[in-house]
Amino acid sequence: MITFPNAKINLGLNIVAKRPDGYHDIETVFYPIPLRDALEIVPSRSGKTELHISGIKIDGDPEKNLIMQAYRSFQSRFDLPPLDIYLHKAIPFGAGLGGGSADAAYMLNMLRTFFKLPISDDELCESASSLGADCPFFIYNHPLMAEGIGDIFTPVNVSLKGYHIILVKPPVAVPTAEAYAKVKPTKPTLRIPDIINKPVTEWKAELVNDFESSVFTAHPDIKKIKETLYNEGADYASMSGSGSAVYxxxxxxxxxxxxxxxxxxxxxICEI
Structure with missing residues (x-):
């Protein structure tokens, strides 16, 4: 069985408060885009579960990959047989595009379908949230306002269908912890759902990503990407999430x- 996990971009990102637990409350809109990995599962040939990765190289222990964590979470509950898992990585990591979260969410959904597991949509989202705050978004996979730590979702009425999107990922990753360490939470004057109801041509002055000020200071090349996209005629350009990708x-x-x-x-081309 094969699926194609997609990336997301952030339409605006406000960091509104620091929480007592050390996390931050945010406001953002997650928007799916058609940049996709490929994820396949087949019965294991070796008698053990293995993750095989092609495409963009991913360093580190495969067992710590969110795909494997997704599999292990269901294996322990439903006594799943071993699998060969094949991931072709096209969504860059360390980019603010949610690629790892998408892979994990799609893995859970694929396991549910492949093994006909008795799991409701709500239970599937709950399992996804245990892997990462934004993982449930990729179960819904349509534009959503995310609040709290990025785990409270409400529908939003926004469509970029037909817009051409250009995504640029420089050869640098921005660690999420580094990005958060340098921001100052601020309550926004205008809420993102109100801004995105306006024409895209009006977003530039009002739809902001609070990470940009600190990330651009530390990585001026990322700032230059955004400036270049505007110089080339973009109606709107922004860093996605905590970077380093800019669209x-x-x-x-x-x-x-x-x-x-x-x-x-x-x-x-945006599809939704």
Whole structure:
């Protein structure tokens, strides 16, 4: 069985308060985009569960990968047989695109379907949330306002269907802990759902990502990407999440890959 986990971008990101538990309350809109990994499961040939990764190289112990954590969580509950798991990685990590969370959420959903597990949609989302605050978003996989630590979701009415999106990932990752350490929580004057109800051409002045000020100071090359996208005619450009990927929304297709040598550049068309 094969599925294709997709990435997300953030439409705005306000860091509104620091919590007593050390986490931060945020407000953002998660929006799915058609940049996809490929994830396949088949019965194991070796008698043990193994994760095989191609595409973008991922360092570290495969057992710590969220895909394996998703499998182990259901294996312990339902006595699942061993599997060979194949991941072709196309969504860059350390980019603010939610690729690891998407892989984990799709893995849970695929296991439910493949093994016909008696799990409701609510239980599936609860299992996903145990792996990461944003994992349940990829179960719903349509635009949602995220609040709290990014785990409280409400529907929003926003469509970018037909917009061309260019995503630029520089050869640097921004650790989430580093990004949070340098921000000052502030209650926004305008809420994101109110801003995104306006035309995209009006977002530039009001729809902000609070991580940009500190990340751009530490990584001026990321700031330069955003400036270049605007110079090339983007209606709106922003860093996604805590970075380091930056996206631009264009009404027409643009061939600007040559402007970003050494960077990963992806372009597609918004589908929702």
């Amino acid at each position: 631009g929304l264009f009404r027409e297709k643009k061939n600007i890959k040559k402007l970003f040598p050494g960077h990963l550049v992806w372009d597609g």
